[in-house]
Amino acid sequence: MYFEIVSQCIASLRNVELWLDKAEQHASAKRFDVGVLLTSRLAPDMHGLLYQVQSACDYVKAGAGWLSGEAPPKHADNEQGIDELRSRLRKTIAFAEAITEEQFAGASARKIALPWAPGKALAGEDYLLQAIVPNVYFHLTMAYAILRHNGVDLGKMDFLGSIRWAMP
Amino acid sequence: MYFEIVSQCIASLRNVELWLDKAEQHASAKRFDVGVLLTSRLAPDMHGLLYQVQSACDYVKAGAGWLSGEAPPKHADNEQGIDELRSRLRKTIAFAEAITEEQFAGASARKIALPWAPGKALAGEDYLLQAIVPNVYFHLTMAYAILRHNGVDLGKMDFLGSIRWAMP
Numbered sequence: 001m002y003f004e005i006v007s008q009c010i011a012s013l014r015n016v017e018l019w020l021d022k023a024e025q026h027a028s029a030k031r032f033d034v035g036v037l038l039t040s041r042l043a044p045d046m047h048g049l050l051y052q053v054q055s056a057c058d059y060v061k062a063g064a065g066w067l068s069g070e071a072p073p074k075h076a077d078n079e080q081g082i083d084e085l086r087s088r089l090r091k092t093i094a095f096a097e098a099i100t101e102e103q104f105a106g107a108s109a110r111k112i113a114l115p116w117a118p119g120k121a122l123a124g125e126d127y128l129l130q131a132i133v134p135n136v137y138f139h140l141t142m143a144y145a146i147l148r149h150n151g152v153d154l155g156k157m158d159f160l161g162s163i164r165w166a167m168p
Numbered sequence: 169m170y171f172e173i174v175s176q177c178i179a180s181l182r183n184v185e186l187w188l189d190k191a192e193q194h195a196s197a198k199r200f201d202v203g204v205l206l207t208s209r210l211a212p213d214m215h216g217l218l219y220q221v222q223s224a225c226d227y228v229k230a231g232a233g234w235l236s237g238e239a240p241p242k243h244a245d246n247e248q249g250i251d252e253l254r255s256r257l258r259k260t261i262a263f264a265e266a267i268t269e270e271q272f273a274g275a276s277a278r279k280i281a282l283p284w285a286p287g288k289a290l291a292g293e294d295y296l297l298q299a300i301v302p303n304v305y306f307h308l309t310m311a312y313a314i315l316r317h318n319g320v321d322l323g324k325m326d327f328l329g330s331i332r333w334a335m336p
Contacts, residue, residue, distance in 0.1 A: 001169040001293070008297040042210070042317040111334050123334040125169070129176040130331050137305030138312075138327060145313045149210040159306060163298050166279050166291040 002067055002108075003101040005128060009060050009136045010096050015161040016053055016089055016140065019147055019154055020082055026152045034082050040146050049146045051077075053085055056139035057092040063132035064096035066112045067124055068103035170235055170272040173296060177228050177304045178264050183329040184221055184257055184308070187315055187322055188250055194320045202250050208314050217314045219245075221253055224307035225260040231300035232264035234280045235292055236271035 027034035041048040047055070054077050065072030073095055079085045110124040114131060122131060144159050195202035209216040215223070222245050233240030241263055247253045278292040282299060290299060312327050 001173075001297075004293060004297060005169075005173075008301070011298075012302060042313055043319070046316055117331075117333075120333045121335045122331070125172060126332050126334065129169075129172060130328070133176070133301065134180060134305060134328055137302060138309050138324075141306050141309035142313060144306075145210055145310060148214055149317075151211070156306075160298070160302055163285075163290065164294050165285075165288045166294065167289045 002104040002124070002128060005133065006060075006064050006067065006096065006099075006104070009063060009133065010093055011161055012136065012140055012159075013056055013060050013089065014093060015158060016056070016143065017086060018158055019144065019152070020086060022154055022158075023147055023152050024082060026150075030151075037147065037150055037152070038082065038085070040150055042142070042146060042149060046142075049143055050079060050085060052139045052143040052146065054079065054088060056136055056143065057088055059132050059135040059139065060096050061092050063128060063136070064099050067107040067110060067128060067132075068099045069106065069110070070099065070103065170275040170292070170296060171269040173301065174228075174232050174235065174264065174267075174272070177231060177301065178261055179329055180304065180308055180327075181224055181228050181257065182261060183326060184224070184311065185254060186326055187312065187320070188254060190322055190326075191315055191320050192250060194318075198319075205315065205318055205320070206250065206253070208318055210310070210314060210317060214310075217311055218247060218253060220307045220311040220314065222247065222256060224304055224311065225256055227300050227303040227307065228264050229260050231296060231304070232267050235275040235278060235296060235300075236267045237274065237278070238267065238271065 023037050024034050027037060038050040039048045057075065061072040061075070075088060075091065079088055107124040107128070110127075111121040112124065112127040113121045141159070144154060148154055191205050192202050195205060206218040207216045225243070229240040229243070241259075243256060243259065247256055275292040275296070278295075279289040280292065280295040281289045309327070312322060316322055
């Protein structure tokens with residue numbers, strides 16, 4: 001299920017573009033610079049919206065790359081505005097969705113390091129389930145929370161995105 | 169990987185007890201009733217902490233139950249205080265962790281309904297990846313965000329919990 005799990009993380013990340021559209025509409029309606037939202041944070045010692053989206057991107061990129069044996073591209077955290085943040089999302093998604101199901105064949109046998117835990121590594125499955133999935137959804141939810149806290153008109157279905165119903 | 173994914177959701181839910189401990193310590197140090205935190209929310213039209221934890225519990229319970237073919241127990245949302253919320257966590261975890269790997273054998277062939285989408289159903293894999301996992305982490309992260317926003321001393325490792333390192 002490596003491919004399916006990573007694919008769902010990509011789908012969840014894709015929803016952020018709609019959130020940014022709604023953020024822009026909100027800023028425009030209230031006549032403030034949308035950049036204010038990009039630096040908004042929920043506590044002084046937490047990161048702001050821009051970082052939350054960058055970080056969600058990086059976990060998707062890392063999970064897709066390292067589990068498929070392809071070194072993920074480096075993306076500098078130098079986005080200044082909302083359009084650059086959209087580009088970051090798009091290049092992350094383009095990289096991750098280009099990886100085929102077959103490329104994940106050896107995922108469970110891999111040992112993968114985390115940049116913030118030097119000298120340690122995780123087995124492929126633990127890397128995916130203990131590091132990638134929780135972090136992807138942590139940073140996505142935090143981005144959503146910052147926007148909701150600031151009045152942007154988002155709803156739960158904007159978080160979940162489209163659902164693949166089996167019936168009717 | 170159904171069993172492993174559900175197990176990781178249970179492990180993530182288990183971290184909440186530590187967050188509640190830290191919430192109590194914070195309330196005690198600042199001399200306010202911890203119940204204030206339980207009803208805190210990030211926006212007037214969002215749910216408070218108590219609901220976020222109940223909801224995370226319910227998605228773990230539903231995922232573990234329906235995917236293993238065992239109807240999950242009904243838990244009324246009638247918790248009044250932090251100790252009752254701890255009980256809710258514990259009975260949820262006790263139910264979910266009692267389900268064995270073998271019981272998930274038929275998970276992918278199941279069709280599962282969501283209470284908020286009458287007349288529709290999801291295939292087992294989509295139910296797990298599109299509904300359970302995103303919702304579990306959404307509500308856990310929102311609970312964490314509410315606590316952090318209110319000054320509770322939590323860190324990212326309190327969210328991730330213990331990591332099963334493969335080396336050294």
